[in-house]
Structures are given as structure tokens and as C-alpha cells.
Amino acid sequence: MPQNLDQILEVYSQGLDGIHVVLVGNSSEGTVLAANNCSGKDDLDIDAVAAYASDLINANERFCHIFDPGTAVDFVLGGSKDNKLLMRAVPNTPYFVVFVVDSRTAMKEVLPRLNKVLKESKATLPAIVSEEKNKAQALVEYAKRYAPDPTFVLMRLALKTGIAPNRLERAELEDSELQPLYDGIKDILGIDRLPISL
Amino acid sequence: MLEQPQIKEIDIPENIVIDKERKLVSLYGEPVIFHCHHYNLFLQQTISDPPFINGIEILQDSSQEINFSQLKNAFETHKAQSIEEKFAIASALFKFQGFGIISFSGDETGGTANLTSSHYAQGWTSKYASQIQRSKPIDHFAVGFAAAVFDVIFADLGHFTAIEESCSAVTKTPGCTIQISKAPVPRKLEPSPGMGKLTDAPIELPRGETNVDYEAVNEALWGLPLAGDDDGLIRAFNVLLTHMPSNYYNRIQYRFVEELRQVHPDLCNVGKELIRESGHVCVFYTFGNIMESVEWEAVVQPMIKNDTDWVHGGFAVASSLGWGRWDALEVESDKSVRVAIDGNYETNYHMATYDQATDARCFFAQGAIPAMMNIVYNGKIQEKPELTEVFYERLFKQGNVFHAREIKAREKGDPYCEFIADRN
Numbered sequence: 001m002p003q004n005l006d007q008i009l010e011v012y013s014q015g016l017d018g019i020h021v022v023l024v025g026n027s028s029e030g031t032v033l034a035a036n037n038c039s040g041k042d043d044l045d046i047d048a049v050a051a052y053a054s055d056l057i058n059a060n061e062r063f064c065h066i067f068d069p070g071t072a073v074d075f076v077l078g079g080s081k082d083n084k085l086l087m088r089a090v091p092n093t094p095y096f097v098v099f100v101v102d103s104r105t106a107m108k109e110v111l112p113r114l115n116k117v118l119k120e121s122k123a124t125l126p127a128i129v130s131e132e133k134n135k136a137q138a139l140v141e142y143a144k145r146y147a148p149d150p151t152f153v154l155m156r157l158a159l160k161t162g163i164a165p166n167r168l169e170r171a172e173l174e175d176s177e178l179q180p181l182y183d184g185i186k187d188i189l190g191i192d193r194l195p196i197s198l
Numbered sequence: 199m200l201e202q203p204q205i206k207e208i209d210i211p212e213n214i215v216i217d218k219e220r221k222l223v224s225l226y227g228e229p230v231i232f233h234c235h236h237y238n239l240f241l242q243q244t245i246s247d248p249p250f251i252n253g254i255e256i257l258q259d260s261s262q263e264i265n266f267s268q269l270k271n272a273f274e275t276h277k278a279q280s281i282e283e284k285f286a287i288a289s290a291l292f293k294f295q296g297f298g299i300i301s302f303s304g305d306e307t308g309g310t311a312n313l314t315s316s317h318y319a320q321g322w323t324s325k326y327a328s329q330i331q332r333s334k335p336i337d338h339f340a341v342g343f344a345a346a347v348f349d350v351i352f353a354d355l356g357h358f359t360a361i362e363e364s365c366s367a368v369t370k371t372p373g374c375t376i377q378i379s380k381a382p383v384p385r386k387l388e389p390s391p392g393m394g395k396l397t398d399a400p401i402e403l404p405r406g407e408t409n410v411d412y413e414a415v416n417e418a419l420w421g422l423p424l425a426g427d428d429d430g431l432i433r434a435f436n437v438l439l440t441h442m443p444s445n446y447y448n449r450i451q452y453r454f455v456e457e458l459r460q461v462h463p464d465l466c467n468v469g470k471e472l473i474r475e476s477g478h479v480c481v482f483y484t485f486g487n488i489m490e491s492v493e494w495e496a497v498v499q500p501m502i503k504n505d506t507d508w509v510h511g512g513f514a515v516a517s518s519l520g521w522g523r524w525d526a527l528e529v530e531s532d533k534s535v536r537v538a539i540d541g542n543y544e545t546n547y548h549m550a551t552y553d554q555a556t557d558a559r560c561f562f563a564q565g566a567i568p569a570m571m572n573i574v575y576n577g578k579i580q581e582k583p584e585l586t587e588v589f590y591e592r593l594f595k596q597g598n599v600f601h602a603r604e605i606k607a608r609e610k611g612d613p614y615c616e617f618i619a620d621r622n
Binding site for chain 1: 244592
């Protein structure tokens with residue numbers, strides 16, 4: 001029986017061809033808790049996979065609430081013609097499990113593994129300290145994920161808001177600074193609203 | 199209203215003057231330099247970002263001012279008499295320099311410019327449209343150019359204003375429209391300083407040991423026929439180039455920094471850093487693609503014997519683009535480079551326009567020089583990587599990148615500018 005999250009992911013990545021990545025992430029933070037990269041690509045950006053998967057979970061949650069505010073995200077399927085992305089949320093937590101597999105890999109082989117990871121990882125997941133993320137931090141992280149030239153997005157936001165880049169980086173802003181930050185990100189992305197409410 | 203006839207064929211290339219000693223290039227009395235759409239877009243984006251200064255006005259007015267000077271000289275050179283001839287020369291110049299295809303109609307009360315192909319709109323679409331939306335027009339250079347055309351033909355500098363009414367980067371349909379009208383009150387605009395404050399004579403610089411023959415590279419590149427194609431775009435080295443009057447870049451960057459200093463001094467360094475980044479991203483894509491091109495293989499590659507020659511080769515190319523005399527004085531493999539620029543285009547303008555500076559102000563060069571080291575030693579350009587945005591971001595994420603300091607500055611009173619780029 002695996003003892004920790006890394007061991008759980010390793011066990012359920014083995015014995016089936018076509019598994020590229022298995023990870024457990026935190027959708028509130030957009031971060032990865034543990035991952036097993038079996039893709040053979042050492043430079044694969046696992047942090048980015050977790051961040052975008054978090055966005056999918058969050059978007060799906062909003063989608064679910066349109067139909068029934070009482071429901072929560074369960075299963076999400078995505079990907080391309082070459083790769084499939086399968087995700088399940090750990091109920092009543094911000095955590096989720098992701099499998100990225102080759103599109104030729106049979107779903108019936110993958111799903112039991114996903115469910116096993118979900119079940120066995122529950123006991124090893126960290127306690128939920130803060131459900132509600134700081135709004136400024138959520139906005140800054142969103143900008144870093146979706147703005148072009150992400151290395152320089154904080155500098156651009158500094159010019160757009162008048163807020164120094166180091167304060168944006170720390171995301172310790174006054175309430176009155178949230179709206180200019182929100183507007184600056186909207187402007188950079190060229191969209192009318194962001195999926196983050198103030 | 200006068201309609202523009204078919205564009206008259208004029209021989210623009212024969213009016214290009216190359217000052218081989220100073221490694222400067224001019225066209226109709228204005229210094230001109232090559233830059234790519236990555237540079238043009240990033241610089242314009244930086245200047246138009248802050249809502250507390252009028253960046254769009256800086257971009258459009260500067261274009262009107264600098265193009266006024268160049269167009270005036272062009273019309274005089276070609277002894278253009280009629281309005282139709284002048285419209286045609288303006289269109290031909292716009293196309294030749296890679297800005298796109300523009301045609302004019304109008305009279306002394308104003309008129310219309312139709313932009314059927316646009317460097318900025320096409321560049322933005324190719325670089326950003328898959329990631330983000332655009333809701334505001336982008337052709338600020340063309341807007342200033344159009345106003346300048348009417349200024350020169352019908353009045354004097356500052357008498358016309360222009361506005362982009364529809365932009366293809368926003369509408370996602372071909373064609374942009376610019377309306378030109380008489381200003382209610384003429385605005386006080388400043389013409390270009392032309393070639394600026396040139397060096398008296400080239401300074402003898404102790405070039406570092408290299409197998410690269412800078413002058414041979416210069417001659418080969420000066421001979422390349424880089425001009426706008428049927429779409430008025432210079433598609434070369436996997437980027438869109440423009441043969442831009444360099445004083446446009448100088449004017450917009452220095453005015454931007456000056457306004458930022460007055461309105462938000464605490465953000466001045468952020469503004470400068472983003473201008474440096476426009477230089478960095480320019481060198482990464484343009485020089486990276488040049489170093490992977492058949493032209494590089496034919497001209498520079500045969501001279502290269504070691505990794506430091508790659509750096510020298512890059513600076514030899516840099517000194518062929520109208521930027522001035524760029525020389526790598528010392529390249530320490532994978533560690534540092536010391537570069538001198540004698541008569542940098544930025545200093546020529548700065549010294550003709552401002553009092554002696556108290557801080558180093560070659561912002562473009564401060565970003566471009568470390569980029570050359572980053573592309574060779576961090577990007578491993580010798581292995582011909584695919585130059586994508588993901589690759590570019592990874593360069594920064596992996597850390598240990600080169601940065602530059604301008605340790606001598608002609609704009610501060612030194613005889614030439616000198617830079618050190620290292621990983622400190």
C-alpha cells in the first residue's frame with residue numbers, strides 16, 4: 001500500500017502505456033501538490049499544467065452552478081486529438097486529480113486508476129487552511145497565466161495601475177487598488193470581464 | 199476631392215545613403231534602421247500602457263513630426279509638383295519601408311487614408327491574436343504618417359490631425375481607415391533633428407580577437423534588397439521588418455520616459471526596463487532567426503571557428519542595420535561581453551535634442567547587448583532551436599540570464615558608449 005502522494009502517483013502511472021502525466025493539484029491556488037511526469041519530456045511545465053487544469057476546474061464549477069448552485073465539480077474531460085485530459089475533483093476540497101494520456105489509451109483503463117488515486121490520496125492531502133484566496137493574488141496569478149509575455153506582465157500592470165511591481169508580486173494591495181488591477185488585466189487581455197469577482 | 203492615381207514608380211533605393219565609416223544609413227535625410235515587429239509592438243505597447251500619460255499622442259505626434267521631415271525631403275528630391283505625385287511618393291515610401299500599403303485621397307480640408315495592408319496590424323495579429331483580443335486601433339505610426347502627408351502637401355507641420363476609424367486588428371477584416379482633418383488650431387510640433395549629432399570621425403576601437411570580418415558582413419548585408427513586397431511588408435528572417443526612421447523610436451522612447459518621470463517618477467525605472475526588454479525581444483527573434491538563416495550560413499558561418507565568433511557575428515550584423523558602429527571589444531566565453539558603440543543612433547538623437555545626460559540613456563542597446571549573449575549561451579542558437587514564445591519564456595524561467603550596464607555613455611560626455619553584459 002503506497003504511503004504518500006508521490007508513491008500513490010507512481011504506482012498508478014505504471015503498467016499502462018500512454019500515460020503522460022499524473023498529478024494532484026490545488027484549484028484554489030492553481031498549484032501542483034505532487035506529480036509524476038512519465039512523458040519523457042524533462043522540460044514539460046508541470047506547474048503550468050496544474051495552473052490551467054485549475055482554471056478548467058474553476059470554470060467547470062461556475063458552469064455547474066448555472067444549472068444547480070448546490071452541485072460541485074465531479075469529472076472533467078478535455079484535450080486534443082493526440083492527448084486526453086481527465087480530471088476529478090476531490091469532493092469538498094480544492095484538490096483535484098489529473099491524468100494526461102495518449103488519446104489511443106482506453107478510457108476504461110484510465111478511469112479506475114484515476115478513481116484509485118482519488119480514493120487513496122484523500123488521507124494524504126494537506127488540511128485546508130484557507131479556502132478563500134486573496135483577490136489580488138488571484139488576479140495577479142490569472143494575469144501571469146493568460147497575458148502574453150508573462151515574464152513582464154507585472155511591469156506592464158505596474159504601468160497600467162501605478163502600483164509598484166514588488167507590491168503586485170506580493171499581492172498585498174489595498175481594496176481600492178483591486179479595481180484598477182482588474183481593469184488593467186482586462187485591458188491587457190482585451191476582454192470585457194475576468195472570471196474572478198471582486 | 200483628388201483621388202490617388204496608381205502609385206508612381208520611383209526609385210527609392212537609389213536615395214539610400216550609407217555612411218560606411220559611421221555605419222549609419224539615411225533615406226531622404228533621415229537616419230533609417232531596421233527593426234522587427236516584435237520590437238515595434240513591444241515598444242508601442244509599453245508607451246501606450248499607462249493611463250496617466252497620453253502614450254497614443256506621443257506615438258502619433260512623433261510619427262507626424264519625423265515623417266513630416268522625411269516626406270518633405272522626399273518630395274523635394276523627386277521634384278514632385280502635383281498633389282497626385284506627392285500622394286504617390288508617400289505611398290511608395292510607406293510601402294518601401296515595410297509599413298504596408300496605404301493610399302490617400304483628399305484636399306486642403308482633409309481626406310482619407312486607406313491602409314489595405316499594415317505592418318503593425320499584421321504583426322500584432324501574427325504575434326498575439328491567438329492569445330488575446332484587441333479592442334483599440336493599433337496603427338499609430340500610420341496615423342501620424344497620414345497627418346504628415348497632408349501637413350507637407352497642404353500646409354505646415356501640425357496643421358492636420360488624423361484618427362484611425364477602423365483597424366483590421368480589431369475588426370478582424372481586411373483594411374484600416376484613417377480620417378485626416380484640419381486641426382482647429384495648428385499644434386506646435388517639432389520637426390526631426392535629422393542625422394542628429396554625429397561623431398566627428400570614427401574612433402579607433404580595439405576589437406576583440408575574432409575570426410569574423412565585421413566589414414565583410416556589413417558589405418554583404420548592405421547589399422540585401424530588403425524592401426516592402428506586394429503587401430508593403432518586409433518579410434525576412436521569419437519576422438516582419440521595417441526600415442524605420444530611427445528618430446521615431448528615439449522620440450517616442452525619450453518622450454515617454456520624460457513624461458513618466460514627471461507624472462509617476464517611481465515608475466520611471468519600470469518604463470526603462472520595458473524599453474530594454476523591447477530591445478531584448480528584438481534581438482532574440484530577429485538575430486536568432488538571422489543566425490538560423492541561409493544568409494548567415496552563406497556570409498557569417500564560414501568565418502566562425504568558436505562560440506565567441508557567434509557573438510562577434512551577431513554584433514557584425516548589428517552594425518549593418520544602421521544602428522552605428524557596434525564592436526565587441528572582449529568576449530569571454532559564456533561569461534561576459536564588453537561592447538562599444540561609436541555613434542549609436544540613440545546618442546546621435548539624444549545629443550541633438552537634449553542637454554548632456556546625467557544617466558546612461560541608450561535603452562535599446564542596454565537590452566539588445568545582453569540578448570546577444572542570452573541567445574548564444576542560454577538559447578544555444580548554434581543548435582538551431584525553434585524560436586517560439588515558449589522557448590523565450592523558458593530562457594527567463596531557467597534564470598541566470600545576462601544583463602547589461604552602460605559604463606560609458608556618449609550622451610553623458612564620454613567619447614563613445616560602452617557596455618558590459620554578464621550574469622551578475
